[in-house]
Amino acid sequence: MSIAKRLSGLVERNPNSPPDEADMRSWPFLTMVLIGVSISVPFFAFGGQLGQHGDFPVVAAGIVIGSLLLGFWGIATGYVGVAARLPTAMIIRRTFGTRGSIAIVAMMVLSSFCWFGLQTQILVKSISAILETQLGYHLDQRIGIAVVGALIASTAIIGVKAMGKVAVVSVPLLLLATLVPLGIALHHGGLVTLFAARTIQEPLGLGMIxxxxxxxxxxxxSINPDLSRFLRTPRDNATAMFINYGVAFPALLVLAAALGIMYGNADLVATMLAAGIALPGLLIIILATWTSNDKNLYASALSLAALFPRVERWLLAAIAGVLGTCLAAADILGHFIVWLTFMGLLIAPMSGVYVADFLLARHLYTPDAAEPPAFRWLPLAAWAFGIAVGVATLPRANVGLGLFELTRAPTVDALLAAMLFLFVAGRASRRAPAVAL
Known part of the structure; x- marks a missing residue:
C-alpha cells in the first residue's frame, strides 16, 4: 500500500454522517482527551488568576461547585451526541434551522479560532521565555508560532485517531509533572502561605467564581457531541464526564489556583522558573498545549463543515489551523476573564436550547430526519432570551447590567433561562412535540 493511501486511510472523513462501527470508542478515549484538553498553559493561567481574586477556600469552593455543574451539563450534551451520532454544528442546524444556525455556528468557529490562537501564542511566549532565561537563545516568535501551529494542526487534520494517541501518551506525564511545583512549594513554605491573609485586588464572590x-x-x-458521538453507550459518556468534571478538572484547577497563590503569580512559566524545573517544564508545556489545542482545531473544522459541506473536513482543519495561527501572530491576548464571561453568556444558552429541544423533539435528531426549515423561531427566541437574562444578572462591575440576581452565576442563569423558555413556550404551543416553530 502506498504512503498516500495509508495517509488517506488515517484521515477522518464524512463528519456529518454517523461514525462507522470501527470508529466507535469506550469511555477511556473520551476521558483521556478531555483531561488532556484541560491541562494547558491557559488553563493554569486561568486557575492562577482565580487564585488572585479570592481567598483559597472561596476559590476552591467556587471551582468545585462550577465543576459539578459542568459535569451534569457535560452528561446532558454528551448524551445528545451519543443518541444523534452527529457533531455539534449539525445538531445546532437541526435546532435552529439551516439559516438560523449560520450565525451561531460562525460564533463557534470564531471561538475555536480564538482559543487555538490564544493557546498557540501563550505556548510560544512560554517557550521563548524559557529558552531566553535558561539557554540565552532568542526565539523569533513569528517563526515559533508558524512552526507550533503547523505541528498542532497535523493531528487535528487526521482526526480523533491521532488526537486519542497524543492524549494517551501525554496525559499521564502531565498529571505527574504538574504536582512537582506544588510539592516544592509545600516543602519550602507549607500550607501557611496558601491560607495566609493577603490583600486581594478586585475580589470575586463565590457566585462570580x-x-x-x-x-x-x-x-x-457545548461541543461534547463532536467526540461523544464516537462513544458506544450513554454509560461511556457519563463515566467519562464524571471522571473529568467530577475529579480531574476541579483537582487541576484548584492546583492551579493554589500555585498562583503560593508563587504569587498566574504565570506557569514564572512558577516553573521559581520551582527550578523550567527545562523539563518546557516539554510539559508543549504537550499540554498540543492536547488542548487539538480539540479546538478539530471543533472548528467540524463547525466549518456545517457551513461548507462540500469541502473535505481535513482541508477545513488545515485552513482553520492557518487562520488560528494568524490570530496568534496578530497577538489576541487581552482581557481573559471578561472574554470568558461573555463567551459563556453566548454559548451556554445555545447548548441549553439544543438539549431542551432534543428532549422535546427527539425525532428531529435521528439520522433519517427530514431537512430542518430555514429558521426555527422558537429555539432562536429561547437563545436570545437566555442571553438577555445572563446580561441582566451580570454585575455592572463585570460589564453587565446588574438588574437582579438569580443563582448569582450569570452563565448558569443564561443557560437555565433559555431551557425554561423553550420548555414553557413549547408546551404552551399546540405543536410542542415537534417544536418546529
Missing part, C-alpha cells in the same frame, strides 16, 4: 469557571468550560461542554 462559579460563573467564570462555568463560562471558561461551557464551550467545551
Amino acid at each position: 462559579v460563573s467564570v469557571v462555568v463560562g471558561a468550560e461551557v464551550f467545551g461542554c
Whole structure:
C-alpha cells in the first residue's frame, strides 16, 4: 500500500454522517482527551488568576461547585451526541434551522479560532521565555508560532485517531509533572502561605467564581457531541464526564489556583522558573498545549463543515489551523476573564436550547430526519432570551447590567433561562412535540 493511501486511510472523513462501527470508542478515549484538553498553559493561567481574586477556600469552593455543574451539563450534551451520532454544528442546524444556525455556528468557529490562537501564542511566549532565561537563545516568535501551529494542526487534520494517541501518551506525564511545583512549594513554605491573609485586588464572590469557571468550560461542554458521538453507550459518556468534571478538572484547577497563590503569580512559566524545573517544564508545556489545542482545531473544522459541506473536513482543519495561527501572530491576548464571561453568556444558552429541544423533539435528531426549515423561531427566541437574562444578572462591575440576581452565576442563569423558555413556550404551543416553530 502506498504512503498516500495509508495517509488517506488515517484521515477522518464524512463528519456529518454517523461514525462507522470501527470508529466507535469506550469511555477511556473520551476521558483521556478531555483531561488532556484541560491541562494547558491557559488553563493554569486561568486557575492562577482565580487564585488572585479570592481567598483559597472561596476559590476552591467556587471551582468545585462550577465543576459539578459542568459535569451534569457535560452528561446532558454528551448524551445528545451519543443518541444523534452527529457533531455539534449539525445538531445546532437541526435546532435552529439551516439559516438560523449560520450565525451561531460562525460564533463557534470564531471561538475555536480564538482559543487555538490564544493557546498557540501563550505556548510560544512560554517557550521563548524559557529558552531566553535558561539557554540565552532568542526565539523569533513569528517563526515559533508558524512552526507550533503547523505541528498542532497535523493531528487535528487526521482526526480523533491521532488526537486519542497524543492524549494517551501525554496525559499521564502531565498529571505527574504538574504536582512537582506544588510539592516544592509545600516543602519550602507549607500550607501557611496558601491560607495566609493577603490583600486581594478586585475580589470575586463565590457566585462570580462559579460563573467564570462555568463560562471558561461551557464551550467545551457545548461541543461534547463532536467526540461523544464516537462513544458506544450513554454509560461511556457519563463515566467519562464524571471522571473529568467530577475529579480531574476541579483537582487541576484548584492546583492551579493554589500555585498562583503560593508563587504569587498566574504565570506557569514564572512558577516553573521559581520551582527550578523550567527545562523539563518546557516539554510539559508543549504537550499540554498540543492536547488542548487539538480539540479546538478539530471543533472548528467540524463547525466549518456545517457551513461548507462540500469541502473535505481535513482541508477545513488545515485552513482553520492557518487562520488560528494568524490570530496568534496578530497577538489576541487581552482581557481573559471578561472574554470568558461573555463567551459563556453566548454559548451556554445555545447548548441549553439544543438539549431542551432534543428532549422535546427527539425525532428531529435521528439520522433519517427530514431537512430542518430555514429558521426555527422558537429555539432562536429561547437563545436570545437566555442571553438577555445572563446580561441582566451580570454585575455592572463585570460589564453587565446588574438588574437582579438569580443563582448569582450569570452563565448558569443564561443557560437555565433559555431551557425554561423553550420548555414553557413549547408546551404552551399546540405543536410542542415537534417544536418546529
